[in-house]
Amino acid sequence: MYRFITNETASNLSGGSLRTRFISWRLICGSVRRRGCAALIQRLMGDGSAAGWRSAAEDERRRLRGAAGARPPAYNAVSPPQSPPAATMPAPRWNQAKSCLKTNALTLLTLLGVFSGIVLGLILRTSSDEPWSERDAMYVSFVGDLFLRMLKALIIPLIVSSLISAVGNLDLSLSGKIGARAVAYYMLTTVMAVILGIILVVAIHPGQGTDEGIEKGEFGRNTTTADTLMDLVRNMFPPNLVQAANFHYRTVLITPTEEDEEKYRQKVGNDSANIPVNMFKISGQYSEGANITGLVVFSIVFGIVIGMMKDQGKILLQFFSALSEAIMHLTRIVIWLSPVGVCFLIAAKILELKSFSVLLGQLGMYFITVLVGILVHGFIVLVLIYVLIVRELPFRYIANISQPLATAFGTSSSSAALPLTIAALEEKNGVDSRVARFVLPIGATINMDGTALYEAVAAIFIAQVRNVSLGIGSIIAISITATAASIGAAGIPQAGLVTMVMVLDTVGLPAEDVSLIIAVDWLLDRFRTTINVLGDSLGAGIVNHLSKQELANIEHRADTVTAKLEGGENGMEATPL
Numbered sequence: 001m002y003r004f005i006t007n008e009t010a011s012n013l014s015g016g017s018l019r020t021r022f023i024s025w026r027l028i029c030g031s032v033r034r035r036g037c038a039a040l041i042q043r044l045m046g047d048g049s050a051a052g053w054r055s056a057a058e059d060e061r062r063r064l065r066g067a068a069g070a071r072p073p074a075y076n077a078v079s080p081p082q083s084p085p086a087a088t089m090p091a092p093r094w095n096q097a098k099s100c101l102k103t104n105a106l107t108l109l110t111l112l113g114v115f116s117g118i119v120l121g122l123i124l125r126t127s128s129d130e131p132w133s134e135r136d137a138m139y140v141s142f143v144g145d146l147f148l149r150m151l152k153a154l155i156i157p158l159i160v161s162s163l164i165s166a167v168g169n170l171d172l173s174l175s176g177k178i179g180a181r182a183v184a185y186y187m188l189t190t191v192m193a194v195i196l197g198i199i200l201v202v203a204i205h206p207g208q209g210t211d212e213g214i215e216k217g218e219f220g221r222n223t224t225t226a227d228t229l230m231d232l233v234r235n236m237f238p239p240n241l242v243q244a245a246n247f248h249y250r251t252v253l254i255t256p257t258e259e260d261e262e263k264y265r266q267k268v269g270n271d272s273a274n275i276p277v278n279m280f281k282i283s284g285q286y287s288e289g290a291n292i293t294g295l296v297v298f299s300i301v302f303g304i305v306i307g308m309m310k311d312q313g314k315i316l317l318q319f320f321s322a323l324s325e326a327i328m329h330l331t332r333i334v335i336w337l338s339p340v341g342v343c344f345l346i347a348a349k350i351l352e353l354k355s356f357s358v359l360l361g362q363l364g365m366y367f368i369t370v371l372v373g374i375l376v377h378g379f380i381v382l383v384l385i386y387v388l389i390v391r392e393l394p395f396r397y398i399a400n401i402s403q404p405l406a407t408a409f410g411t412s413s414s415s416a417a418l419p420l421t422i423a424a425l426e427e428k429n430g431v432d433s434r435v436a437r438f439v440l441p442i443g444a445t446i447n448m449d450g451t452a453l454y455e456a457v458a459a460i461f462i463a464q465v466r467n468v469s470l471g472i473g474s475i476i477a478i479s480i481t482a483t484a485a486s487i488g489a490a491g492i493p494q495a496g497l498v499t500m501v502m503v504l505d506t507v508g509l510p511a512e513d514v515s516l517i518i519a520v521d522w523l524l525d526r527f528r529t530t531i532n533v534l535g536d537s538l539g540a541g542i543v544n545h546l547s548k549q550e551l552a553n554i555e556h557r558a559d560t561v562t563a564k565l566e567g568g569e570n571g572m573e574a575t576p577l
Contacts, residue, residue: 106336110406113339114346117410121350132351141348144410147341150334151407151416154327156245156290158419159444160299161324162437167303168317169434174550175304181546182439185539186447189385190486193377194479197453198460200373206365207464224277224505227251229484238294245295247286254281292415296445324437328426331419335403338420342410349522363520366461370524373453378531382449386538390545394538400428401537408533409526414444417533425540432551435544443536450528450535452486459503462513474507 101108124140125132167175231251238244256264256279264279265271306313306320386394398405401424408417422440425431459478463470470478481503500514 106338107403107406109339110342110403110410113341113343114406114410117343117346118350120343121347124347125351134352137348137351140351141344144341144343144345144348147334147337148345148411148413148416150337151411151413151419154331154334154419155292155415156295157323158327158331158422159292159295159441161320161327162422163296163299163441164303164306165317165321165324166434166436166438167300168306168313168320170307170438172304172307174547175307175438177550178435178438178543178547179300179442181543182442182539183446185385185542186443186535187483189377189382189449189535189539190447190452190483191479192381193373193449193453194456194482196377196381197370197373197456197482198475198479200369200376201457201460201464204365204369205464206369207461224253227253227282232293232484232487235291235293236297238291238298241295241298243286244291244298246288246290248289248291248294250285250287252283252285253277254283256280292445296441299441327419328423331423335407335420335423338403338407338410342407345410353522363517366457366517367520367524369461370454370457371527373457374450374524374527374531377449377453378534382535382538386542389542394541397429397538397541398534400424401534404537405530405533409530412522412526412529414448414529414532414536417529418444421533421537425537429541431540431544432547434551435547436540439540439543440536443539444532446487447536447539448486448528448532450531452482454524454528455482455485455500455503458500458517459507459509462504462509462516463507465516466509466513468507468509470507478503478507 170178228251231249234249238249256275260279261275264275303320306317309316383394386397401421404417404420404424407420408414411417418440422436425436425440426433456478459482460470460475485500485503504510504513
């Protein structure tokens with residue numbers, strides 16, 4: 001690069017005409033920029049004489065020889081090279097620790113609330129010889145119920161506004177790609193969770209020798225597999241959106257009268273014969289609980305229509321975007337109550353537990369099997385998928401969502417943790433808001449990895465307890481049904497018990513056997529909800545990584561169009577009439 005400074009060039013720079021000096025200077029600067037030598041330009045600026053140019057070139061030649069082939073620092077064409085910053089003393093460790101505590105204060109307080117709730121529940125439980133009544137437990141959970149009500153009040157407006165604004169701000173083709181990637185990830189992880197659960201329950205065999213001593217209850221049949229699947233499709237198309245915000249449709253089977261049952265048994269000649277399903281009367285009713293599936297489908301379609309309207313739908317899109325931001329600000333206020341709310345919710349649940357012997361005794365191996373499956377799926381399978389696609393370890397990513405995970409454990413509701421999850425992914429993990437607000441509501445509706453694993457394990461466990469041998473065909477049927485049932489499970493506490501009947505019906509097990517696992521379901525429900533939220537969050541990070549370039553292209557095109565419009569307006573103003 002220093003060879004470009006010849007005697008002729010140096011003379012031109014020092015004594016030539018203005019045009020000659022300009023051309024020579026451009027030749028040198030262009031060569032130096034291409035070869036990445038910023039130091040030479042700085043030295044050339046020091047002297048304007050021909051001797052000065054030649055001297056600078058000789059000094060540069062000697063410097064490069066002494067550098068033994070070291071590459072000079074790259075030249076920044078935008079801004080001149082800066083001098084190295086002055087050495088600064090490292091910040092004291094106390095300041096670093098204080099900054100860390102300040103940043104993660106809410107997460108630490110929520111985790112403290114979880115452990116405090118466990119300790120408080122155990123202390124209150126052992127403080128009296130008499131069992132705690134349902135009313136006494138209600139008093140303890142009162143503060144937690146208030147917190148849960150606040151979170152539930154945010155779910156519907158957040159899902160609707162975030163989905164409409166996210167889909168409306170995306171290109172139609174890109175929203176389809178993001179949705180396809182999210183659904184593909186959710187289906188893949190759900191199937192993997194079911195397979196893992198089946199492998200564990202077959203290998204550990206927790207149902208062996210546990211028939212005696214398990215507390216049984218009544219859990220009558222009220223649905224069939226076909227009814228459940230059709231209800232899932234029906235709820236995708238709600239006839240009334242206001243009603244969908246509070247109720248969901250459900251098919252209920254009405255038990256035949258004793259007289260009809262007696263006539264049937266006399267007809268078949270068997271006094272203990274089971275009543276066939278076709279003798280049950282069919283009734284449709286609206287059960288309490290929001291129809292999240294229907295609201296998600298409507299919001300996605302509505303967002304697509306607004307996006308297709310272009311300028312006509314711009315005002316409506318801005319309204320939903322502003323509403324989404326307002327709900328997120330409100331969420332940031334409510335989540336500071338989570339440590340106290342979670343503490344009292346967990347304490348009340350411990351007081352409601354009838355006996356620890358059931359948890360640690362007869363159902364101990366079943367509990368351990370489900371828990372091991374949930375932990376392996378959440379912290380090994382999902383982590384490996386994230387590493388293979390994103391090419392980085394997700395431990396910091398997971399640490400940043402520990403507060404939503406703790407809330408999911410405390411409330412046992414993935415929908416209740418949804419506002420906190422969106423806020424954590426956007427603010428701490430840098431996930432694009434268009435992706436987070438599009439993918440997470442879908443995940444909270446259809447991605448139930450923990451529920452799918454639990455239902456597969458529970459069905460085979462009940463078969464083992466009843467000494468029912470299941471073949472390969474039955475196990476495959478359980479896999480398919482557990483996957484479908486988990487998609488239909490609402491993001492509310494203990495919704496898995498309802499869909500569990502659907503899985504048992506697939507392999508011919510009585511619906512009453514759900515009562516075998518009710519004793520420990522309240523605790524397992526918290527673990528599987530936590531894994532559901534973890535799977536949603538990692539899925540959003542994966543989709544954000546795969547869609548990053550396309551999202552950047554959309555922003556680039558938008559900036560280009562804006563610049564052209566501004567340039568055109570300025571040009572029109574400057575053009576004389």
